[in-house]
Amino acid sequence: MKNILITGGAGFIGSHLVRRMVRNYPDYRIVNVDKLTYAGNLENLRDVEDAPNYTFVKADICDEKAISRIFEEHKINAVVHLAAESHVDRSIADPLSFVQTNVLGTVTLLNIARHFWKDLSGKRFYHVSTDEVYGSLGQEGFFTETTPYDPRSPYSASKAGSDHFVRAYGHTYGLPVVISNCSNNYGSYQFPEKLLPLFIHNIVTGKALPVYGKGENIRDWLWVEDHCAAIDLLFHKAKDGSTYNIGGWNEWKNIDLIHLLCRIMDQKLGRADGESAKLISYVTDRPGHDMRYAIDASQLEKDFGWKPSVTFEQGLEATVEWYLANPEWVNRVTSGEYQKYYEKQYAGR
Ligand code: NAD
Ligand code: TYD
Numbered sequence: 001m002k003n004i005l006i007t008g009g010a011g012f013i014g015s016h017l018v019r020r021m022v023r024n025y026p027d028y029r030i031v032n033v034d035k036l037t038y039a040g041n042l043e044n045l046r047d048v049e050d051a052p053n054y055t056f057v058k059a060d061i062c063d064e065k066a067i068s069r070i071f072e073e074h075k076i077n078a079v080v081h082l083a084a085e086s087h088v089d090r091s092i093a094d095p096l097s098f099v100q101t102n103v104l105g106t107v108t109l110l111n112i113a114r115h116f117w118k119d120l121s122g123k124r125f126y127h128v129s130t131d132e133v134y135g136s137l138g139q140e141g142f143f144t145e146t147t148p149y150d151p152r153s154p155y156s157a158s159k160a161g162s163d164h165f166v167r168a169y170g171h172t173y174g175l176p177v178v179i180s181n182c183s184n185n186y187g188s189y190q191f192p193e194k195l196l197p198l199f200i201h202n203i204v205t206g207k208a209l210p211v212y213g214k215g216e217n218i219r220d221w222l223w224v225e226d227h228c229a230a231i232d233l234l235f236h237k238a239k240d241g242s243t244y245n246i247g248g249w250n251e252w253k254n255i256d257l258i259h260l261l262c263r264i265m266d267q268k269l270g271r272a273d274g275e276s277a278k279l280i281s282y283v284t285d286r287p288g289h290d291m292r293y294a295i296d297a298s299q300l301e302k303d304f305g306w307k308p309s310v311t312f313e314q315g316l317e318a319t320v321e322w323y324l325a326n327p328e329w330v331n332r333v334t335s336g337e338y339q340k341y342y343e344k345q346y347a348g349r
Contacts, residue, residue: 002028008083010034015044061105091155102158127166132156142296182246187224188322213285215255218292222248223315247295
């Protein structure tokens with residue numbers, strides 16, 4: 001019997017993972033712990049909230065007492081840790097909140113796992129991280145599992161710190177840890193502060209599309225469901241102490257991606273060709289903006305046969321369709337209205 005604590009399960013990636021685990025593993029107990037910051041939204045999980053193997057607890061991962069209670073009550077024997085402050089621009093404005101959740105929160109969780117897991121057999125602490133810990137690439141080369149860490153934003157520095165602590169607990173205390181570092185995700189339920197949902201929303205509402213710098217930065221995009229499939233696989237199959245990179249072999253220069261998005265949006269909205277692209281507006285670059293991320297995911301493919309299940313064109317079209325079909329979700333998260341859902345749905349539970 002697995003009693004899995006998923007942290008950050010009301011966020012973008014977390015909600016996809018919780019849904020997948022609740023549905024695919026009816027004999028597991030899935031306990032979703034989330035602080036419900038601006039980025040956590042229980043409406044993302046409506047379709048599983050009444051499942052018999054699912055429990056939600058509102059708590060901060062930095063709150064040692066609250067998390068210890070959850071470990072005790074649910075006899076937690078595995079953790080999949082996603083809770084984090086996740087947006088680079090916010091980390092530039094307020095680095096300390098990133099240290100608080102991403103570093104101190106992770107160490108708090110590690111301490112609690114160590115405390116409760118006296119017998120380590122059958123236990124697993126799976127830490128979900130980012131390729132941004134490796135820094136920035138030039139035009140050539142890829143990040144591999146052995147690329148030295150070189151974080152350059154407060155966000156990536158805090159994630160690198162959390163990765164180091166997870167590995168240190170593996171080496172020092174023998175905690176059975178696994179880490180994966182993934183490239184940029186896209187898909188439904190992503191908070192509209194990140195590039196794709198922000199630009200989809202702005203195109204729909206006729207607002208400017210703020211392209212940082214010259215739009216020449218490169219990101220490697222992966223459909224969120226493919227990321228979750230890789231986490232599921234590694235959670236069950238990876239060896240203790242291992243690290244895997246997860247990526248889509250799918251690099252796009254920002255400006256090319258934005259033009260592709262504009263073309264899809266023109267089609268879907270029945271607008272004339274080139275209409276959405278008129279909204280493109282070049283703005284001051286992000287300070288310290290990493291130039292290129294690109295993942296070599298061949299280890300994951302070699303060891304476990306994992307491959308992305310959709311092409312980027314398929315995934316992007318499905319993502320656009322989801323946002324167009326769910327304007328009320330976007331309106332509620334951008335206005336803060338969604339936070340009332342928790343009060344209404346979970347009051348007294
Ligand atoms: P997100 O911002 O959408 O969600 C983060 C979730 O964590 C939210 O539900 C939030 O309420 C919760 N949270 C924040 N602080 C918390 C705290 N102190 N205690 C409990 N819960 C808290 O983020 P995401 O994009 O879903 O990313 C999830 C994880 O995956 C993060 O660890 C991130 O670093 C990593 N990651 C993200 C990407 C990406 O492209 N989005 C890529 C690779 C790795
Ligand atoms: P983002 O979605 O914030 O992810 P990350 O910074 O973690 O890669 O940004 C993706 C790329 O898009 C990144 O190069 C910054 C750029 N960008 C813009 O040009 N304009 C924007 O308004 C945003 C949010 C991002």
